[in-house]
Amino acid sequence: MLLIFISWIYIGFVTINLGCLFAKLVKLKTNNFSVIAILGLFTTTLIASFWAIFKNVGLEFHILLLLLTLASGYSLRKEIKAIYKEILSKINSLKLICKSLLFINIILIIAQCASSPYVIDNESYYIQSIKWLNECGFVKGLGNIHFFLAQSSGWHITQSAFSFSFLYSNFNDISGYCLLLGNLFCIFKLNEYFTDRKFNSLVIGMFPLANVFFFQFISAPSPDIPVYVFSFIIFSYFLTGKKETFTEDFKIIALLIIYLIFIKTTAVALLTVPLIMFFSNFKKTLPAISSLSIIGLITLSAFIVKNTIISGYPLFPVVNFAYNADWVIPESIAQMYYDETKVYGYLLKKSAYDSMSYKELILRWLTLPKLHGLFNLIGAILIFITPFGIYKFKNERKWWILYTLMVVQMVILFISSPQYRFFMNTLLLFSFFFAALIFTSSKLFLNKMLLKPILIFSMIATAYVLFIPIDLNKFAENKFALETSNFKLEEIVAPHSNSKLNTEFEKVTIGNLTFYSPIKNDFFWASGNGPIPCVNKAQIKYFERKTGYIPQQRSNKIKDGFFAKKVDNN
Template sequence: MFFIAVSWLYIFLASALVGLFIQQKLKLPFQALVIQCLGWFGIALLASIYALFFPLNGIFHLVLLSFVFVSGFIYKKEFLKLIQDLWKLFKHLKIGFKVFIGIISVLILAKCASAPYILDNESYYIQTIKWLNEHGFVKGLANLHLFLGQTSGWHILQAAFNFDFLYANFNDLSGYCLLWGNLYSVKLLNDYFKNPRQKSLLFFAAFPLLNVFYFSFIAAPSPDIPVYVISWYVFYLVFTHFEQISPKLLISICLLIYFLIFIKLTNAFLLLLPLFFFVQNFKRHQPVIPLFLISGVSTLVIICLKNIMVTGVPLYPISLFGSLFSFDYVLPAELQKFYYHTTQAFAYKLSPNQYAELNAWQLFWHWLSLPKLHGFFNKFVIVLSAVTPLFITKIAKIELKKSSWFLYIIGIFQLIILGLTSPQYRFFLSIIFLFISLISLYFLQHKKLISSLMVLSLIGVMIHTFFSFSLNSFTNNPFATQSSSFQLKQIVFPHKNSRYSFDYEHLFLDNLDYHSPKKNDFFWNTGDGPLPTVNKDQIHYFKDNFRYIPQQRGKDLKEGFYSKKLPVE
């Protein structure tokens, strides 16, 4: 816990000063959460450009520190104002909210220090970050492990902030992000308690009540947490400024959306929000259109460059435009299709063959009848989609109704898109939270109710943090049936980045020199193994079924990998 807290102080300093640089240059609204997010985005883009050529190691931090020192010298007054604003924010909180922030901060640190729970952490989070730290972007890395081709912007940022050259157990950026989400939501609730007539402040009221759910994600660098936090804030800005959104605020929203797209390409639908405002009031927003286009194109170029580097496909896992490139390390089309179809089928808990045999109506009913957590959220989003309009009609102020209907339509559009592609509940949770936010405007108007629910959420988070319990009632996944709990020895030293302690065997396949975890049944497992690590079962599967094996492009791992086609036996 202590080491994580210290690392967060540095992350705050670097993010704040880089964020201030962007905010001041673009003359955007001065708001602490926006400045932090802009700082994360700026550092992630800088790290991405750097990783095209070099590893994200200690030398990168010298580059980043140089930029931070220069920004600190130039924007000293603005930084002090930011600190003063945060102190005033905390100082003016009611005592109950101060206690809540204090407790939730300690609990977030404790959960981050405990063993990570998310299975994706063991399949590709750790390895993605380790590759970035040791080699930067590696050509054709997806040929070694399909998941390594995703390389989320959040993992690039985590690689920039995990200080592997100093200590091996920092992978807690998602917890830091969640802390900011709680701080801002409590600030808005505090404002509502002072002025209950401002119903729009309740849009963020449900955020701290869902901490029990978020806590499953924060011990690993899950890209889902920043998506939930930042998208909720974007929706809030649109909700509260729907009638009179300023050009500068619109650019802030655009940059936050670009960051979300950089984290997960599935967030591209959020571009509908700024596009609506540009079309609605073109004359007012015309002056910032060049900035909107330049920042958007720049983000897209960096996304494509890192994807081309790692997979040979610019919009991986989407195969669009993939045929334009003929690098020797391009992920073969057969493997791209396998990954895409497997991902689609996984949303329905089916094999690709089973998925292909069902029509759209059968798939929908199968999806709706899935057991446990998946089935719950699938049914829940359908119910929310049906009942949310009923509560929108009950919102008193007409301006809130307009913004509510607009956001509701955007949410339904995204659900339709996901339903036609990959309706995994993690992908549409941000829309569930949007609908919950709209319903909160009607339900959470009483101070005592809000206070009581916040106390209950804290109790739930405490249980989640300090006790380990079976999750058989929530999942059928044999690798995710037991939660992790905080241990006293983690007060200073956090748990290692992997939940497991695997032994690894050193294997060779032609010129591929790799490590495979022993005694594990998880097909995609890599854990915290030495580079390169890939499960030998996975190697044999693609060899037997597709006649492809990964090979090194040279003696140095930095030269990358390609898929070698074997002759038919």
């Protein structure tokens, strides 16, 4: 815990300074601590993305980052001082319930980050994606080793920039820092509600109620966390913005969405919000277009270059367009990745998926076991009842736009991969919408007295899950994620290692490729915290049988990358 807290102080120092520099460059006027810190993360991610094309994200990168941080800190010292002054003033002015909620959640977030990682994707490709960035940067054809590595989310680039791998091996907690920023932002909104009793402030302010759900994602760099956090900040600026701040709100919303799409392409549906803002008030948004276009083009360039190097597909996971190079992932394997992702939301095999009608798929999706089916059903119910709730109680254009966003998002996900964690942002928003209707209704007895006890109960529930082991087999259909990650006393100073698996590795050679393979093969996709290159030998044999390809080195240096070699299936 202590080491994470110290690292976050430094990350806060870097992100606030660079966030102020970013805001200055795009002529954005805001003193919001969380927004500026996120823009600082965005700046760091873009710098690391272009750096990784040529070198590893290691000590030399951090020297550059620190020099840029110090230079921007000195030149923008007045603006930075104003941000710290405002955040301290806001914290001091918090009501007791909000202040308690903030400080207790900060402690719980750090404790959860110090515990062992829970997300199973951490073991299959998060750790390895970040390790490759820290040791080599972007590597040509890396997806040929393990096709999950072809994803290399922008969030993993962010984590690689703040892993400090040259100093210590166990920092893996950028998602926790992000959730802290989200809690900070939304608790201030909750405090506003207790002052002005505005409905929209309450909806956004209830975000910390979902910490019990978020906590299982933050001890690993899950890209889902920034989607949830940034979405609620976007919703807040959209719902609570004023006419006089319309242009600045539009800028903030657009910038956060650009960053989000770089992190997770399934967030593309959020573009609905700034597009409607742009066309509805062309005169106010036009002055912001030039700076936003430049940032968008820079980010798109980073996205295309990253994907082209790692997979050979500039728009990966879209596999219709390939770069003409020897390191391109074979189309059959790339298509297999796309197909597996698509059918996973239904927990089906590809053959079963292909044989089902749309009606059967929807029924299957709604009746999936445990949490999958529960959240899917809640999402479907919200799609159906929300128009009636908006029309009856909050018949405002902004709420209709956000409802449209939810529908668009669901349509896109049905086409790609309708996993509940991909639409949890709008599911939470409209769940809180109906909860806020209850808390603000004058007809319901004791409704105003229930909110504070519920906030307190949410902290107790979050703490319970943090400290008490829970058998998730009762709730989740994933045999590799049956026990929550719980805090242990030995993690007060130093966090748990980046991997939950105590895996030993053996050295294996196939052709000219020498790699490390887990000795125990309990999880087919697992590579854990093994030395690079690391992949399960059973996985390589499987793809050799299935597709007729094996990964090979392009030279005797792993930095030069990998290609897929066609072999005789017989």
